[in-house]
Amino acid sequence: MTLKQRKLGNQGLEVSAIGLGCMGMSEHYGPADERESIATVHRAIDLGCTFFDTAEVYGPFHNEELLGRAFKGRRDEIVIATKFGFRIENGKQLGTERNSRPEHIRDAVEGSLRRLGTDHIDLLYQHRIDPAVPIEDVAGTVGDLVKQGKVRYFGLSEAGVANIRRAHAVHPVSAVQSEYSLWERNLEADVIPLLRELHIGLVPFSPLGRGFLAGGVKRAEDYPADDFRHNDPRYQGANFDANVKAAQIVSDIAAAKHAKPGQIALAWLLHKGESIVPIPGTKRRQYLEKNVAAAGVEIDPVQMKILDEALAPEKISGPRYSAASQSMVDR
Numbered sequence: 001m002t003l004k005q006r007k008l009g010n011q012g013l014e015v016s017a018i019g020l021g022c023m024g025m026s027e028h029y030g031p032a033d034e035r036e037s038i039a040t041v042h043r044a045i046d047l048g049c050t051f052f053d054t055a056e057v058y059g060p061f062h063n064e065e066l067l068g069r070a071f072k073g074r075r076d077e078i079v080i081a082t083k084f085g086f087r088i089e090n091g092k093q094l095g096t097e098r099n100s101r102p103e104h105i106r107d108a109v110e111g112s113l114r115r116l117g118t119d120h121i122d123l124l125y126q127h128r129i130d131p132a133v134p135i136e137d138v139a140g141t142v143g144d145l146v147k148q149g150k151v152r153y154f155g156l157s158e159a160g161v162a163n164i165r166r167a168h169a170v171h172p173v174s175a176v177q178s179e180y181s182l183w184e185r186n187l188e189a190d191v192i193p194l195l196r197e198l199h200i201g202l203v204p205f206s207p208l209g210r211g212f213l214a215g216g217v218k219r220a221e222d223y224p225a226d227d228f229r230h231n232d233p234r235y236q237g238a239n240f241d242a243n244v245k246a247a248q249i250v251s252d253i254a255a256a257k258h259a260k261p262g263q264i265a266l267a268w269l270l271h272k273g274e275s276i277v278p279i280p281g282t283k284r285r286q287y288l289e290k291n292v293a294a295a296g297v298e299i300d301p302v303q304m305k306i307l308d309e310a311l312a313p314e315k316i317s318g319p320r321y322s323a324a325s326q327s328m329v330d331r
Contacts, residue, residue, distance in 0.1 A: 008201030009174030019051030021281030055083035084108035085127035100130035143171035180204035207278035214262035239318035266294035
């Protein structure tokens with residue numbers, strides 16, 4: 001199947017209805033095979049997936065370099081999203097320290113352009129709000145880069161309503177990237193209504209709950225120490241048991257529809273609005289193909305209601321992040 005296009009914002013950015021999150025090709029989810037990662041990127045393009053998500057901090061730098069190699073000869077078929085905003089020194093991320101000073105943004109963009117092997121970034125996100133830099137300065141700097149042709153569209157990641165509104169007043173925000181899925185609904189009260197008001201697209205990362213909603217999950221201690229899930233509160237102890245029980249409905253509906261649980265979770269997101277484009281991450285073709293096929297899965301209103309209620313926030317056990325990671329979320 002060929003993926004349909006969706007609009008992010010009203011400035012002209014169009015991407016495939018399902019994108020590909022590329023972080024796991026470089027970190028957090030165990031070792032990756034570069035040949036398979038590049039083959040996965042190429043297969044995604046062949047399937048009509050045009051939207052690829054990376055960041056300078058993934059690696060750091062490795063992910064952009066990898067994609068730069070993968071995109072050679074195919075740049076005009078794709079939309080590249082990358083991010084700036086963390087402090088990186090000597091090739092290492094400095095914990096939760098952020099840097100969105102204008103001069104750093106400009107330097108980061110030059111580095112990303114070089115590593116990606118391109119003359120422009122389609123969608124540039126501020127990775128996390130930097131409390132030391134007014135969002136107006138960030139939006140203005142990205143706006144200047146748009147005028148220079150180095151960036152096409154501006155985005156924010158994990159931003160709250162006040163900063164989204166302030167940034168948008170300086171330069172149009174085309175997309176906000178945040179965690180949103182069947183088991184993480186923190187955007188519904190205020191962020192999503194604001195995005196609809198301002199005609200800003202939503203790009204949910206971790207749309208499968210870091211794999212939990214795809215089925216076949218293991219307890220935190222059964223993952224390697226360098227796997228993000230090893231320290232994920234929702235994969236631990238009693239939280240894990242409660243969440244397995246809550247997520248069973250996803251598997252039940254999947255079985256009834258002859259689909260995979262992950263496809264139901266992605267289809268739920270696609271049915272939540274035409275300006276929502278999830279970016280499930282994978283580094284293997286077999287999982288990519290299953291994810292892309294979710295665009296053809298129909299969920300009726302009754303099933304949507306059942307899913308909404310079964311995985312309501314009060315049914316999910318444990319915070320989505322550690323305290324350190326949560327401290328960087330602008331909400």
